[in-house]
Amino acid sequence: EVQLVESGGGLVQPGGSLRLSCAASGFTVSNNYMSWVRQAPGKGLEWVSLISSDGSGGSTSYADSVKGRFTISRDKSKNTLYLQMNSLRPEDTAVYYCARDEARASVNWGLGTLVTVSS
């Protein structure tokens, strides 16, 4: 059974950093496209970042709103996806979901982790 468990969220001051983790089971992270999607309180879904599978070159892409501040990566030995978030802003406050992608859709989702950026 595919399972995704996010962790690492919390309260951080503006300008600070956090690293989110997404522990996967039931499949191999590096063999799949993986995404991070966020949802600000009471708002809609916003795609944040994508990493392609090893077979597709492991390329990464980012939303303009986070480009240059966030970095997506993965650890094969831990079968875990990460999102390093630097220079955090209040508008980055959201629940962050990781997802396994297949057939051009996010087919498995974690429960999310809340990031709050506030002084």
Added chain:
Amino acid sequence: EIVLTQSPGTLSLSPGERATLSCRASQSVSSRFLAWYQQKPGQAPRVLIYGASNRATGIPDRFSGSGSGTDFTLTISRLEPEDFAVYYCQQYGTSPPLTFGGGTKVEIK
């Protein structure tokens, strides 16, 4: 960037009625790259439809997707109580960003 506009913003219907949700793209989207999701309060989204018209595993056949080019539709043939939720479309093309629509809330009338 491809902008997806969903309409209506809110749809008020009764159980048993038919729901028709629209997703319009600012430029043509390959049907292979259009997905629909359902989200209930406090829960993660769930994929319903991928490739514009393919039901995901375990999705009841009362859910169907159609469309091409810039106009896509999600239809729920007969609303069940558990279908009242927010629905999002997403284009998952070859060029980022992978945008979502703003969502349509289907509420009980």
